[in-house]
Amino acid sequence: MATISSGIFPVICIDRNTGIPLHRQVYTGFREAILRGELGPGQKVPSSRALAAELEISRFPILDAYAQLHAEGYLESRVGAGTFVSAALTNLPTNNTAPVEESEGARRVSQGSARFPRYHAAPWRNGWGAFSVHQPAFDQFPFETWSKLVAHHSRAPRAHGMRNIDPLGLMPLRDAICSYLRTARAVHCDSSQIMVVSGSQQALDITARVLLDRKDSAWIEEPCYPLARSILLGYGCRIVPVPVDQEGLDVNAGIKRARNARAAFVTPSHHYPLGVTMSAPRRLQLLDWARKASAWIVEDDYDSEFRFESMPIPSLQGFDSAARVIYIGTFSKVLFPSLRLGYIVIPPDLVDHFTAVRYAMDIFPSYLFQEVLTDFMGAGHFARHIRRMRALYKTRRTALVESLHSEFGDLLEIHGAKAGMHLSITLPDDYRDVEIAMRAAKENLWLWPLSPCWSGIHPRQGFILGFGNIAEEKMQSAVRHLRRILAL
Template identity: 45%
Template sequence: MASALVLDASSGAPLHEQLYQALRTAMVTGRLPAGTRLLATRALAEQLDLSRNTVMTAYTRLLAEGYLVGRHGSGTYVADELPERALSARRAPAPSAARRANPPSLSKRGAVLAAAPPLFPFEQDVSGSTMAFRLGMPALDAFPHELWGRLHHERWRRSWRDTLSHRDPRGFRPLREALANYLATSRGVRCAPEQVLIVNGTQQALSLTVQVLLDPGDAAWVEDPGYPPVRGTLIAAGAALVPVPVDAEGLDVEAANRLRPDARLAVVTPSSQHPLGVHMSLRRRRALLEWAERTNAWVFEDDYDSEFRYAGRPFAALQGLTPDARVIYSGTFGKVLSPSLRLGYLVVPEALIDVFVKARMLADLRSPSLEQAVLTDFINQGHFSRHLRRMRVLYAERQALLVEEARRELRGLLEVGPAETGMHLVGWLPPGMDDRTAAARAAAAGVVALPLSAFRSQTSGRGALVLGYAAVPEPECSEGVRRLRQALG
């Protein structure tokens, strides 16, 4: 055994560390096979001219890590299964016929969720780090990382104890105050800080709303085409989905009333409809609010990227059109700053504050406190408004570049026109061309171009590709368009 161990007295590493490594290597390589009985610590110390404590230290570590096993009254042996083998990935056995015939037992809600279509059926596995043309992603290359890091450091140095002890499930009070002021001046939202709840993004905002306001079997209007996770959230809650067509004026309220006037909730993106980008007309907005008031229903307003309007001021929020509107208003910082920030907000009517706070506590208690505090400083020191102004200019430039490149390179293959709002464009394919096939070809060429049909509940309609441009720098945009031409040509 001792002959298998090589120690270097001139090495700077401690002798017990060298012995540990030598023994471990001998076991892993098979020179000390499983079940081999090791020399006693005193005997090995004598053979290697080491102190017994050095040998005992190495043995103790190998025993603790599972390489050795001790047998009372017998000695110390190499383990039958080394940690490397226990931790290595193993091929999962093929499911047996019995397991396939008897799937795991689920609740009724779990069974509904399991049977639902994938939330993101359109996700494409595109290799590489290209951002062309990923949907819903802000310009990460323009994120103010140095400023954010400085604010992070200053907030931690100034008030780390208060930050660590923050426990309000509604969110950091100064952030809610800053948001209430911002929403009132920039979006026309009617609210006090007490009505603002900080959440982990729009998806959690909708989940809380559905939990509080819908019973299983209740009908809910959803835009068609619309954001697939909205459908997934409602399906998981047992709601009856009512896909409502969207035209140039937004969600067709008259059609919705013909389909299910008894719906309990309408989920809409009125400022920039996702994914078509149209703005809901004032006539439709008033009709929607009147329906909610008349039927005692609610409207969930997803204001996900309303800050990015390139012609005139952003449209006022639906929530602020009338006093006491039956609207749950939601916004997110994921589209403005970074999706990894995981911070969004809800504005709820006063009568619903208590129940929403309870639902928020039961969901996950609260959002990360330090990020909330840093975001508060970012807003109150004027950085947020400056960042928005820079992003509007940058996104307008990137949209114009995409439109120009598409006109030059994709004529006859993809019709891409400008939009007044948003972070993506819809490119229309020639009539009769399947957009899922086109999206698959684009993915094979290294470009993310999502099929519009994946956003639809109905399968009919002209095919199109949804192209995000906000996160795409100029060289990547040009290269992405070139690859699209190759894929579609």
């Protein structure tokens, strides 16, 4: 078992006035920390010398307490390595998996926080490989180049980066993002409008805080990206699901349902999850509505770099002459999601409002990877990586579509295979996608159910299938596995 040697001391409280011997207090402190899961099996405990210094007592009571904990099997020693919580104590609760009953405190959280949909650790979110969604081809990432840049910037950080930086982010990175967006996405912007954020999720959050008040109506796509909906629900907005058809969001339907909505949240380049591209007439109609209703359009352009059968579609923001569009993008798909870097292109007159909200939220983005990414983009590695990944994902996409056709024939409907790192399949209505996904996860097949993407009462059943992180030669057997699970 891996040993944990964090050098962090457990919380042991010593009270010299209680009359309880010190060795007993140390013993009880450790025993309870272990039983509560605050110290886990295999975790290194501090040396008696270090703990004595920390608690400002002599070493003897600590040696006595450790001897007792050894005798009872709570601690074990490894020659030359130190003293550890016994690795055999595996059935103890861990810090965060013990079932918790709702306490009086939990019942008294704010109405605001209670409005956010509860977080469920769905097993498919942690999967690796077929058919995990939002996973790029990790093994194809140019780690050598990246790690050299990380090492360089860690060794010689620029002095200004070690202090506070701008709430909008590092200027050279904003310049690089700006020129990329102008050229590759036809976004109208200059660097003063770009804010660097920790992924599009933070971008959506800041945007909602700036634009919306409680009870405001906001259009969302039906089906939609569930975490965009969570933000709106969390802030007490009235969500208005607007159907998506073959041309994208049905603007007439939105106007019928809520003409005076404050905002529309859309994924026009590649609808999430069904993959439709919004047609030019619909884009113009949406912009026209926003202008007349003084509403905002939030364009989530999360994976537009990967189109397989045509040139990338220009952004909706690029059509906008009335500064009604907030454009959001991310490096999660093109690089990797744990980087947590994305950006917002803010209409010029709103930059101060966005900056104020960001400053109050987390002051400014973390520095190191902004420097690394600036150089990665400046030296051409970013553009090269996108080109390579576009070709790779095209091959993987084709392998998946062909395998689905050969295994299922016409039994499944495939949606949105022209772009991105995932496609969707829909199933007959009597299938239960969430239950099937639970079963599949036990066999290490990661199926993301489609029905949670619907906000209304008639969800479709099916799955979002990611193909970014599965080698072409493994596709057929993964699809066979899917067929066995579905028993089709």
